Amino acid sequence: MGQKVLVIGSGAREHTIAYTLLKAPSVDEVTVAPGNPGMLKDGIHTTQLSQSNHAALIDFVKDNDYDWVFVGPEVPLIEGIVNDFAAAGIKAFGPSKAAAQIEGSKDFAKQLMDRHNIPTAQYKTFSDLELAQDYVHEHGAPIVIKADGLAAGKGVTVAMDELTAQRALEDIFIDHRFGSAGAKVVIEDFLDGQEFSLMSFVNGTDFWPMPISQDHKRAHDGDEGPNTGGMGAYSPVPQIPQSVVDEAIETIVRPTVEGMAEEGTPFTGILYAGLIATVDGPKVIEFNARFGDPETEVVLPKLTSDLGAGISAILDGETPEFTWNESNATLGVVIASNGYPENVIKGAHVPEIDVDEDSHVYYAGVASDEHGNLVANSGRVLLVETSAPDIKSAQDKVYAIIDKFELRGMFYRHDIGFKALK
Ligand code: AMP
Numbered sequence: 469m470g471q472k473v474l475v476i477g478s479g480a481r482e483h484t485i486a487y488t489l490l491k492a493p494s495v496d497e498v499t500v501a502p503g504n505p506g507m508l509k510d511g512i513h514t515t516q517l518s519q520s521n522h523a524a525l526i527d528f529v530k531d532n533d534y535d536w537v538f539v540g541p542e543v544p545l546i547e548g549i550v551n552d553f554a555a556a557g558i559k560a561f562g563p564s565k566a567a568a569q570i571e572g573s574k575d576f577a578k579q580l581m582d583r584h585n586i587p588t589a590q591y592k593t594f595s596d597l598e599l600a601q602d603y604v605h606e607h608g609a610p611i612v613i614k615a616d617g618l619a620a621g622k623g624v625t626v627a628m629d630e631l632t633a634q635r636a637l638e639d640i641f642i643d644h645r646f647g648s649a650g651a652k653v654v655i656e657d658f659l660d661g662q663e664f665s666l667m668s669f670v671n672g673t674d675f676w677p678m679p680i681s682q683d684h685k686r687a688h689d690g691d692e693g694p695n696t697g698g699m700g701a702y703s704p705v706p707q708i709p710q711s712v713v714d715e716a717i718e719t720i721v722r723p724t725v726e727g728m729a730e731e732g733t734p735f736t737g738i739l740y741a742g743l744i745a746t747v748d749g750p751k752v753i754e755f756n757a758r759f760g761d762p763e764t765e766v767v768l769p770k771l772t773s774d775l776g777a778g779i780s781a782i783l784d785g786e787t788p789e790f791t792w793n794e795s796n797a798t799l800g801v802v803i804a805s806n807g808y809p810e811n812v813i814k815g816a817h818v819p820e821i822d823v824d825e826d827s828h829v830y831y832a833g834v835a836s837d838e839h840g841n842l843v844a845n846s847g848r849v850l851l852v853e854t855s856a857p858d859i860k861s862a863q864d865k866v867y868a869i870i871d872k873f874e875l876r877g878m879f880y881r882h883d884i885g886f887k888a889l890k
């Protein structure tokens with residue numbers, strides 16, 4: 469009999485993880501907690517349990533005999549949900565509380581990189597406004613200001629002039645814009661180059677890299693507008709040469725995994741390296757302790773091996789196998805509520821989107837109204853993904869699907885993949 473898996477989270481990332489698990493021969497049943505009603509279209513179950521209620525999740529897993537748990541988002545990981553599952557005798561895939569600090573504290577990540585000579589921007593950490601102001605003044609622009617803790621991708625200011633940098637410091641220290649996430653600030657040198665995301669399955673000592681992808685963080689076409697959680701992604705990223713990916717694996721992923729193991733905080737789960745290809749080679753922008761969103765929605769569709777078998781092998785201390793379709797291109801476009809990310813206007817009607825077998829709709833911020841129709845109830849509403857022989861045809865195909873609709877109350881970028889097509 470196949471396995472029963474519980475996935476924790478509710479976004480398009482978790483929809484993709486659950487959908488990929490359900491397609492795997494080793495898995496029979498997938499439930500997502502809390503999930504969203506869009507997932508039901510794919511035969512995925514959902515259960516109304518909060519990702520922060522560890523005790524209720526533990527009871528649910530035990531009462532319903534789930535074989536193991538996949539933890540999607542960073543918040544429960546940083547809160548130690550994998551430790552709590554382990555203490556209850558439940559296998560859960562994701563880093564421990566200690567290892568999840570690689571995402572939960574930028575200062576932790578920076579110090580780890582320092583100790584292991586992992587290439588990243590030069591930085592200094594401050595918890596005092598005046599000292600930070602002096603440093604910014606001496607250093608000059610461009611310069612990057614980051615709130616230390618979790619700020620959902622919004623705690624970063626890339627300041628091209630000193631005034632913008634000083635304003636960002638005031639926001640953090642005087643206006644407490646990021647609450648306790650801004651009690652400390654990391655100030656780093658500006659790095660120039662193309663960004664790409666390199667995610668790996670990690671078992672504590674070894675790792676299995678996935679194909680790279682590229683996110684689009686700004687809200688509007690041409691990389692204009694505010695930073696968001698991500699408006700679309702594609703894979704592969706042909707303008708990043710394989711030699712740069714190989715260098716990133718050897719100079720970044722390997723020393724990170726080995727360094728964390730040596731230091732007694734081994735990382736198990738998905739290690740996300742947000743990288744930038746500079747003239748001096750690839751450097752780290754950030755680490756995440758989980759799958760990227762929307763990167764997952766374009767990377768997992770390339771997996772040709774059994775995701776459930778791969779992860780359960782890692783959980784059982786065996787060697788997993790992961791194989792990928794390296795010849796096609798995937799591309800995904802996020803549809804978001806108007807006003808995202810600053811002032812989200814919820815309630816847009818979400819149309820039924822028909823797609824062919826090479827495409828899929830992954831749902832995120834959707835709720836069901838009294839007639840059972842989907843309505844937008846958060847910033848990022850859904851993502852339409854497609855696979856095609858190359859990036860241009862994938863882009864044409866996704867937009868042919870989306871442009872048919874008159875989407876009231878929602879918007880999307882029209883240029884996902886543009887850096888690959890220049
Ligand atoms: P983060 O939340 O650390 O990923 O930062 C959000 C975005 O800010 C990144 O995706 C980059 O586009 C930009 N960014 C962060 N750090 C730097 C840096 N040191 N140099 C240039 N851009 C950066």
Ligand code: GLY
Binds near residue numbers: 762
């Ligand atoms: N797409 C960036 C992230 O998942 O943090």
